[in-house]
Amino acid sequence: MEVAKYSRGQGADLKALRDKKLKGQLSVKEKLYGQSAKAAAKAEKWLMPNDGVLGPYNIGYTSNGRYMLVGGQKGHLAMMDMLHMDLMKEFEVRETVRDVTFLHNEQFYAVAQKKYPYIYNRHGTEIHCLKEHGKALKLQFLSKQFLLASINSFGQLHYQDVSTGEMVANYRTGLGRTDVMRANPYNAVIGLGHAGGKVTMWKPTSVKPLVTMLCHHGPVTAVAFDRGGNLMATAGVDRKIKIWDLRKYEVVHSYPARAQSLDFSQKGLLACSNGSQVEIYKDFGGHDYKLYMKHKIMKGYQVGKVLFRPYEDILGIVHSMGFSSILVPGSGEPNFDTFVDNPMETTKQKREKEVHALLDKLPPETIMLNPNMIATVRAPKKKEKKTKEIEEEMEDAIEAAKNIERKKKTKGRSKPSKRAKKKEEDVFKAKRPFLEQSDKIDGRPDKKQRIGEEVELPKALQRFAKKPQS
Amino acid sequence: MRVKVISRSTDEFTRERSQDLQKVFRNYDPALRSQEKAVEYTRALNAAKLEKIFAKPFVGAMNGHIDAVSCMAKNPNHLKAIFSGSMDGDIRLWDIAARKTVCQFPGHQGAVRGLTTSTDGDLLVSCGVDCTVRLWKVPMLKMVDTSDRTGDNSQPSAVYTWKHAFWGADHQWDGNLFATVGAQVDIWDPDRSEPINSFEWGKDTVLSVRFDPGDCNILITSGSDRSLTLYDLRMSSPARKLIMKTRCNSVCWNPREPMNFTAANEDTNCYSFDARRLDEAKIVHKGHVSAVMDIDYSPTGREFVTGSYDRTVRIFNYLGDHSREIYHTKRMQRVFCVKYTYDGTYLVSGSDDTNLRLWKSKASEQLGVLLPRERKKQEYQDALKERYKHLPEVKRIVRHRHLPKPIYKAANLRRTMIEAENRKEERRRKHSAPGSMPVQPFRKRRIIKEVE
Numbered sequence: 001m002e003v004a005k006y007s008r009g010q011g012a013d014l015k016a017l018r019d020k021k022l023k024g025q026l027s028v029k030e031k032l033y034g035q036s037a038k039a040a041a042k043a044e045k046w047l048m049p050n051d052g053v054l055g056p057y058n059i060g061y062t063s064n065g066r067y068m069l070v071g072g073q074k075g076h077l078a079m080m081d082m083l084h085m086d087l088m089k090e091f092e093v094r095e096t097v098r099d100v101t102f103l104h105n106e107q108f109y110a111v112a113q114k115k116y117p118y119i120y121n122r123h124g125t126e127i128h129c130l131k132e133h134g135k136a137l138k139l140q141f142l143s144k145q146f147l148l149a150s151i152n153s154f155g156q157l158h159y160q161d162v163s164t165g166e167m168v169a170n171y172r173t174g175l176g177r178t179d180v181m182r183a184n185p186y187n188a189v190i191g192l193g194h195a196g197g198k199v200t201m202w203k204p205t206s207v208k209p210l211v212t213m214l215c216h217h218g219p220v221t222a223v224a225f226d227r228g229g230n231l232m233a234t235a236g237v238d239r240k241i242k243i244w245d246l247r248k249y250e251v252v253h254s255y256p257a258r259a260q261s262l263d264f265s266q267k268g269l270l271a272c273s274n275g276s277q278v279e280i281y282k283d284f285g286g287h288d289y290k291l292y293m294k295h296k297i298m299k300g301y302q303v304g305k306v307l308f309r310p311y312e313d314i315l316g317i318v319h320s321m322g323f324s325s326i327l328v329p330g331s332g333e334p335n336f337d338t339f340v341d342n343p344m345e346t347t348k349q350k351r352e353k354e355v356h357a358l359l360d361k362l363p364p365e366t367i368m369l370n371p372n373m374i375a376t377v378r379a380p381k382k383k384e385k386k387t388k389e390i391e392e393e394m395e396d397a398i399e400a401a402k403n404i405e406r407k408k409k410t411k412g413r414s415k416p417s418k419r420a421k422k423k424e425e426d427v428f429k430a431k432r433p434f435l436e437q438s439d440k441i442d443g444r445p446d447k448k449q450r451i452g453e454e455v456e457l458p459k460a461l462q463r464f465a466k467k468p469q470s
Numbered sequence: 471m472r473v474k475v476i477s478r479s480t481d482e483f484t485r486e487r488s489q490d491l492q493k494v495f496r497n498y499d500p501a502l503r504s505q506e507k508a509v510e511y512t513r514a515l516n517a518a519k520l521e522k523i524f525a526k527p528f529v530g531a532m533n534g535h536i537d538a539v540s541c542m543a544k545n546p547n548h549l550k551a552i553f554s555g556s557m558d559g560d561i562r563l564w565d566i567a568a569r570k571t572v573c574q575f576p577g578h579q580g581a582v583r584g585l586t587t588s589t590d591g592d593l594l595v596s597c598g599v600d601c602t603v604r605l606w607k608v609p610m611l612k613m614v615d616t617s618d619r620t621g622d623n624s625q626p627s628a629v630y631t632w633k634h635a636f637w638g639a640d641h642q643w644d645g646n647l648f649a650t651v652g653a654q655v656d657i658w659d660p661d662r663s664e665p666i667n668s669f670e671w672g673k674d675t676v677l678s679v680r681f682d683p684g685d686c687n688i689l690i691t692s693g694s695d696r697s698l699t700l701y702d703l704r705m706s707s708p709a710r711k712l713i714m715k716t717r718c719n720s721v722c723w724n725p726r727e728p729m730n731f732t733a734a735n736e737d738t739n740c741y742s743f744d745a746r747r748l749d750e751a752k753i754v755h756k757g758h759v760s761a762v763m764d765i766d767y768s769p770t771g772r773e774f775v776t777g778s779y780d781r782t783v784r785i786f787n788y789l790g791d792h793s794r795e796i797y798h799t800k801r802m803q804r805v806f807c808v809k810y811t812y813d814g815t816y817l818v819s820g821s822d823d824t825n826l827r828l829w830k831s832k833a834s835e836q837l838g839v840l841l842p843r844e845r846k847k848q849e850y851q852d853a854l855k856e857r858y859k860h861l862p863e864v865k866r867i868v869r870h871r872h873l874p875k876p877i878y879k880a881a882n883l884r885r886t887m888i889e890a891e892n893r894k895e896e897r898r899r900k901h902s903a904p905g906s907m908p909v910q911p912f913r914k915r916r917i918i919k920e921v922e
Contacts (some may be wrong), residue, residue: 083480144505186504228501313475329475337497344483346492359516366508374507375861459900 006037043413045423056304057318060101060109063143064341065310065332069109070323071100077111081124082309082344083260089124098179099404101139103148103162104357107349110148110162112136117150124221133158137179142188145362147204149190152183156192159204159364168364169204180220186229193220199234204364211369213249224262224270231287232286233270235259240273243289253289255281263315265308265331271315273303278317280328311336311343394434509757514858517851518867520834527797529816535560539820541638542807543585543594548610549812553594554820555582561574561596563608567830568810575606575624584639584679586648593627593660597636597650604629605660611688632656638678644686647703650693651676655701655708669701671708679718684728685777690745692718694721696918698733700745714741720764724788726771732788734762734776737916738884740786748920751913755786757793759880762841764807768814770829775817775831777805780877783819785831796871797829850859850879 011030017023041203055073062068065211067088071077075097078090088106099112107122110130118137119128130136136150136158146163157178159168173192180193188200189210197216199210216236224233234243235258243253257279269283270289297303304318309325312332316325336343345353366374394442406422408414428445457465500506530874537558546553551572555561562571580599587594587608594606605628606832607893630659632779634653641648642848647666650656655676656665674695682688685729696717700710718733718741728754732742740755740762760780773794777783783805784793810817810831820826830837857865873881 002762144509185746188505227506311476327473327475329473332476333497333502334476336495337499339503340502342495343478344480348816349492360509360512361507361758362512363509366505366512372507374511375858459904 002415003037003041006040007033007038008395042218056320057323058097059305059316059318059323061307061309061316062102062106063310064336064343064345064450065312066345067102067106068309068344071096071097071111075113077120077124079106079109089122093118098137099139101141101148103141104143104146104198104353108162109352110139110141112139112150128165130160130180132170133160137177139180140181140183140190142183142367144356145188145367146358147188147364149181149183149194151178153177157192157202161364163361171202171207173202173209175199175200178220182225184224184225184229184232185227186225188367188370189369191223191225191232193223193234195219197238198235199232200225201369205365205367213244213250215244216240222259222262222272225266226264226268227266228268231264231268233262233264235262236271243270243287245287252287260303261305262265263306263308265315265328266310266333267331269308269328269331271306271308271328273306273317276301276303276319278303278306278315278326280315280331282330283284293328294438297324308332310341318354353405390434394431397434398427398432401426477649483599487708510670511858512852513851513862514864517639517854518864520851521855522834522867522870524836525833527795528799528832529828530562530569531801532561532566532571532828533570533824535824535826536823537824538804538806539804539824539826540581540583541585542809542818542820542826543587544809544812545587545591546812547591549611550824551591552809553585553587553817554807554812554826555585555596557592559598559600560595561606562587563594564826566816569828571626571864573609575604575626577604577626577629578602578634583635583637584650586641588641588646588648588660589644595639595641595648595660596603597639599635601633601635601659601789602629602631603639603650611629627784628660628663630658631666631667637675638691640679640681640689642681642686643683649679649681649689655679655689657692657792666758667703671699671711672697677717680721680731680819682723682728683725684723690721690723690731692721692733698743698748700748705864710748712743713918713921715916715918719762722767722774723841724767724771724774725769732765732767732774734765734879735828735916736761738762738778738780739916740774740776741916742788742911749914749917750911751917753789753791754912755791755793757784757786757796758782759877759884766808766810767816769812770814773831775808775810775819777821779804779875780880781805781821782877783829784809785815785817795833796873797833798874799827800874801825802827824873875900 012026014023014026029264058071060069066081068080068081068082073096075095077093077097079088080086081088091111095114097111097113102109108119110117110119115135117130117133117139118126133150134152136152137152140149140151146161146170148160148162150158155173155178157171157173161168175196175198178192178194179260184192186189191198194200194466197214197218199213199220201211202209212464215234216238216278218237220234222235230246232246233241234244235241239256239258240255241255242251245252257272258274258353259358261273263271268283269292272279276297278295279291280293281289283289307316308331309316310332313327313329314325315328315331316323328383342349346416351392361378402423404426406419483493487847488626536557537556539554540557542552542671550566552564552566553561559580559582561575561582563573565572578596578598578600582596582598584597591610592608594608595603597603601864604626606624607627608884632922636652638648639648639859646660648658650658653675654668654670656664657667672695674693676691677691679689679691689701691699693699694717696714698718698721699708701708718735718739721731721733724730729745730742731745732740733760738758738760742753744752750857756782758778760778762776762778764777765774771788773785775785775789781798781803783797785795786793801823805819805821807820808817817828817829819829855868859868862913
């Protein structure tokens with residue numbers, strides 16, 4: 001901290017004064033000058049570029065957009081109240097920080113440090129060390145289920161319930177190391193982008209991914225999900241940004257551009273960071289995304305992560321010299337709902353919200369691709385009856401089997417009974433693939449004479465008819 | 471160039487005085503809320519679980535009798551009061567709120583079989599196996615003074631002796647006549663020492679009687695010849711008779727639909743009839759595993775309570791074929807009489823173990839005055855359970871009731887027997903000529919005939 005810069009020269013020499021009253025007044029003033037110089041020096045650290053000494057930053061906002069958390073690669077962590085521009089807590093962890101995220105509110109946050117992710121209090125006190133996650137590269141918090149999801153350097157996905165501390169799931173993706181992870185806010189599904197160009201979507205209750213899509217010809221560099229749940233934007237090393245429709249899994253738009261990071265705003269604007277510029281796309285009706293704004297930062301500085309601030313028209317940009325934010329008109333939701341997210345929360349409202357969120361905590365089984373399927377009726381499965389085509393095919397195969405040329409053996413080995421038996425076996429072999437679809441026991445031909453259902457039996461004898469096996 | 475961006479000033483969002491309420495802003499856009507259905511389903515599940523946690527239906531027991539409680543009576547003018555008569559002739563007036571006896575009415579020499587109050591609640595009529603009908607003046611003002619506990623005994627204001635033992639009594643809803651039944655149906659005027667009218671159909675004992683709340687001249691009786699007989703006081707002879715396969719122990723009219731009545735039968739079912747069409751039961755209410763001894767309707771007319779010989783009390787919906795609720799206690803033996811209080815919140819059961827027990831009608835209800843927020847929350851949770859009650863997990867929790875082992879086993883046995891009988895009947899029907907064995911609905915099966 002360079003206090004000397006702000007002190008405006010040396011302090012006055014008060015020893016030479018004889019006048020005691022004047023001396024007292026001036027010394028008070030000198031003290032005030034010293035304090036204001038210190039405060040100015042502190043502010044400089046925040047609001048002025050700090051030459052990127054502390055590494056590229058990762059940022060996170062709370063869901064109501066009021067608090068921001070920054071974590072520098074070199075271990076510098078700080079939390080700010082963006083409403084009053086107050087620095088709430090700032091400290092150093094002195095090891096690599098790979099990702100930061102708030103938990104359900106600003107009271108707790110998770111930091112992916114060098115070896116394991118840690119959970120800290122709002123005062124900066126370390127509360128938990130999450131050893132099972134391993135070397136986490138990215139963290140995402142699913143707020144309705146209170147699940148902290150992390151992807152680590154071995155490509156393992158971990159889900160942990162932060163309210164009870166229970167590890168819910170732990171899956172090996174099988175697709176190698178990846179650090180592209182995003183949670184879909186519509187259905188709480190985690191999307192991972194892999195080095196082969198695949199994007200997989202995961203839920204905590206299944207070992208295999210829900211969906212695997214081949215999106216790009218090279219590694220995927222960024223993934224973002226729209227709040228409405230219909231759109232996904234992906235960017236890859238093949239210099240393409242694609243916007244996908246998640247209902248049909250088809251490309252809606254494809255741009256020839258690079259993107260280091262992508263983010264959708266509450267109103268559907270898409271921000272892409274690319275080199276030293278940030279491009280913002282907007283849909284002018286009907287998912288027709290066109291370029292809306294471009295923002296270039298100072299020459300030579302590289303833009304890292306971009307993140308829209310909820311409920312404000314602000315985009316936070318992380319670049320190699322620190323952090324800055326730009327105004328993007330029309331990106332934030334102007335009307336908030338007090339019971340969903342309140343940027344102007346009082347302490348009491350915050351406490352009530354936390355309690356209600358815990359009471360309504362969803363079990364991990366409720367995560368699914370279509371969240372509206374809960375409490376709907378599942379259509380009954382109809383038993384597929386043997387269609388006429390399959391029967392015809394079976395008969396053709398039987399005919400063919402009967403007509404094959406069989407070798408005539410000599411020395412009494414070709415008895416008619418043996419020939420007939422061989423013929424029957426060939427017919428059975430031809431019928432076998434069709435029988436597997438039907439419901440006969442053992443796959444053997446029924447030698448017993450059974451009365452079929454087509455025969456009209458009186459009611460009393462129907463118990464002796466062969467019932468179709470279910 | 472003017473650019474429009476969101477700008478919020480904290481002034482608009484802070485309240486002016488600390489006594490003011492915080493301002494609430496709403497945006498009903500569904501895009502702001504994700505996974506709504508899952509949240510609602512989780513809330514419904516939690517609501518079902520909470521209902522089970524708070525389900526404590528037993529309020530208290532009123533003890534004092536020294537023999538089994540045989541009958542009870544209540545009056546709409548006094549909500550806190552209930553009369554009970556026991557098998558040794560002791561009649562008591564209870565204060566339900568304090569669960570104490572206010573007053574005793576000694577005098578009967580044998581079991582008290584019928585108890586009823588007059589329309590204005592000032593007169594209590596009791597009749598018993600000692601062939602007497604006693605009228606008592608009821609000191610209702612004593613209820614206010616709770617310091618006066620087991621109270622002094624009262625003298626009957628009139629004692630009428632008659633020729634035969636009595637089995638039941640009931641008072642008109644609107645007039646001043648009351649009816650007693652025993653060997654025959656007698657109609658009394660409280661000022662006369664002899665019945666003013668008598669009805670008889672057959673020589674069998676009549677077991678219980680009820681006046682119709684809608685029409686003060688109609689009454690229904692159940693007899694030991696397995697019949698239900700309808701009488702009209704304006705006519706000189708009984709109106710209609712319905713003979714069933716088993717005897718009905720008790721009958722009750724629906725207070726909100728006075729043409730319908732429900733009869734509690736010995737064959738463990740309750741049958742609801744429309745009095746205008748007696749050839750077929752409207753609904754058969756199944757559930758008990760032993761004879762149903764008594765039945766009473768809630769003042770809303772939407773549910774009724776039954777007490778049975780199998781030591782349980784069940785609450786049925788008036789249109790429901792299975793019970794909504796079952797109450798049992800280890801200490802409660804054969805239940806002989808049940809009554810719903812006139813505010814619909816409580817039910818009183820009198821049983822063989824000389825106690826009257828007070829139960830809540832809705833087991834998880836919070837009694838007392840609720841704050842508006844509490845009430846709204848309760849209504850929301852009820853609506854959630856109603857909406858999701860068909861889903862398997864919620865249904866399992868809502869339906870679950872703990873049954874005592876003898877009842878559970880008896881119910882399983884009954885189910886096996888009924889299924890076996892149904893199967894056999896199906897087979898007989900299959901093996902006989904089509905049309906020779908007509909299918910008879912269960913509602914008609916237990917009725918033999920209707921006689922004019």
